[in-house]
Amino acid sequence: MIVLVLNSGSSSLKVRLLDMPEGAPQEEPKPTRTLLSGVVKGIGGKSTLELSTEGEGASKKTQLVPDHSSAIRWVFEHLNALPQVEVVGHRVVHGGERFSQSVIIDEAVLAEIEALIELAPLHNPASLAGIRGARDVMGSTVPMVAVFDTAFHHSLPPSARTYALPHELASRHRIRRYGFHGIAHASLAAGYAAFTGSTLKADRLITLQLGNGCSVTAIAGGKSIETSMGFTPLEGLVMGTRSGDLDPSIVSYLSEREKVEAIEVERWLNEQSGLLGVSGRTNDMRELEAAAQAHDERAAFAIELFCYRARKYMGAYLAVLGSADAIVFGGGIGENSPTIRARICAGMEWCGLRLDAERNKAAVRLPPGGAARISQDGATVAAYVVADDEETWIARETVRCVRLKDAV
Numbered sequence: 001m002i003v004l005v006l007n008s009g010s011s012s013l014k015v016r017l018l019d020m021p022e023g024a025p026q027e028e029p030k031p032t033r034t035l036l037s038g039v040v041k042g043i044g045g046k047s048t049l050e051l052s053t054e055g056e057g058a059s060k061k062t063q064l065v066p067d068h069s070s071a072i073r074w075v076f077e078h079l080n081a082l083p084q085v086e087v088v089g090h091r092v093v094h095g096g097e098r099f100s101q102s103v104i105i106d107e108a109v110l111a112e113i114e115a116l117i118e119l120a121p122l123h124n125p126a127s128l129a130g131i132r133g134a135r136d137v138m139g140s141t142v143p144m145v146a147v148f149d150t151a152f153h154h155s156l157p158p159s160a161r162t163y164a165l166p167h168e169l170a171s172r173h174r175i176r177r178y179g180f181h182g183i184a185h186a187s188l189a190a191g192y193a194a195f196t197g198s199t200l201k202a203d204r205l206i207t208l209q210l211g212n213g214c215s216v217t218a219i220a221g222g223k224s225i226e227t228s229m230g231f232t233p234l235e236g237l238v239m240g241t242r243s244g245d246l247d248p249s250i251v252s253y254l255s256e257r258e259k260v261e262a263i264e265v266e267r268w269l270n271e272q273s274g275l276l277g278v279s280g281r282t283n284d285m286r287e288l289e290a291a292a293q294a295h296d297e298r299a300a301f302a303i304e305l306f307c308y309r310a311r312k313y314m315g316a317y318l319a320v321l322g323s324a325d326a327i328v329f330g331g332g333i334g335e336n337s338p339t340i341r342a343r344i345c346a347g348m349e350w351c352g353l354r355l356d357a358e359r360n361k362a363a364v365r366l367p368p369g370g371a372a373r374i375s376q377d378g379a380t381v382a383a384y385v386v387a388d389d390e391e392t393w394i395a396r397e398t399v400r401c402v403r404l405k406d407a408v
């Protein structure tokens with residue numbers, strides 16, 4: 001089955017074309033070939049397309065791309081010689097209370113994703129643009145599947161998903177902790193399972209997805225039972241440009257003092273805070289590590305705050321899970337920075353988490369889907385790095401959904 005995966009961000013589009021095996025719904029589909037992978041960046045203006053196709057290798061091109069439909073068309077110009085797409089899998093950020101699993105997209109599903117823009121104004125419009133763009137280009141006969149970032153967290157128990165707000169007010173406005181990055185956390189757990197041979201049934205995991213956006217999830221028996229992002233992806237860890245946790249009174253206080261609307265303060269919390277805000281320099285961890293080496297104190301402190309918050313959450317999740325079998329690192333920082341991993345785990349020997357310095361140093365730039373153990377032999381809480389592969393996860397979900405429909 002030829003599956004096209006589209007992962008649409010506000011100004012970007014990641015594309016993967018995979019050949020997936022046919023099989024029964026319960027069988028785990030694994031891609032047999034990657035026919036194409038690429039990314040369009042800068043949608044809405046002068047954009048670049050980085051593409052790598054089977055046989056032809058990598059290429060990079062630039063042109064004006066006004067919207068997601070044009071971006072998809074541009075990618076499709078390179079698909080001519082490739083096999084026909086049989087199904088499309090889309091990443092959709094917010095599935096609200098309704099979508100606990102991936103679904104085949106029909107008019108009703110589209111309307112619900114659209115209605116969820118109210119809850120996810122920064123994210124769902126891009127997902128919708130990707131779906132509409134693909135329909136413009138491919139027509140409505142090719143089946144399409146929505147794979148939601150919130151779905152993995154549907155298993156959060158009431159005490160993990162509820163804010164202590166007046167009940168009636170919270171339910172009228174659908175305010176609860178939804179959790180995000182679900183595709184990433186599910187694929188980190190799947191990568192750990194594939195590497196260790198675990199079925200996940202008896203395992204307690206803490207998965208740390210550390211990229212530009214950062215989140216941590218406690219997983220018991222393969223299910224998310226606690227996660228750091230909440231009503232929006234702003235809650236939790238210190239991120240590239242997001243503050244993560246803070247006292248909500250700061251919003252009205254700053255709004256009054258700076259004479260701006262609350263929504264403007266929220267924009268500062270989303271776009272100008274985190275590593276960028278604290279360092280006053282950049283949200284890029286590589287640059288911060290280099291600056292800290294060169295004795296930039298604010299850069300060094302931003303890194304310290306980042307690691308401290310992650311360790312604090314790890315401690316909390318050890319309590320939630322009653323210890324853990326493994327900690328799993330993923331995302332650009334989690335996959336590639338041994339220093340940050342070591343600093344997050346520093347002083348955690350009390351719970352049995354002991355990194356092996358050599359293994360930790362060696363576990364960088366793993367191939368997509370690759371994994372490595374970075375803890376010492378015999379550590380009671382093991383640690384792993386998994387190069388999570390969201391596009392492959394979306395493809396698997398897409399195939400699973402189509403097989404289930406065909407089996408009905």
Ligand code: ADP
Binds near residue numbers: 210
């Ligand atoms: P996104 O959340 O946008 O997908 P990524 O997962 O690509 O982001 O992560 C981007 C972050 O990973 C940036 O802060 C980048 O500096 C960091 N990163 C990538 N490679 C390294 C590295 N070798 N050392 C430290 N940080 C790295």
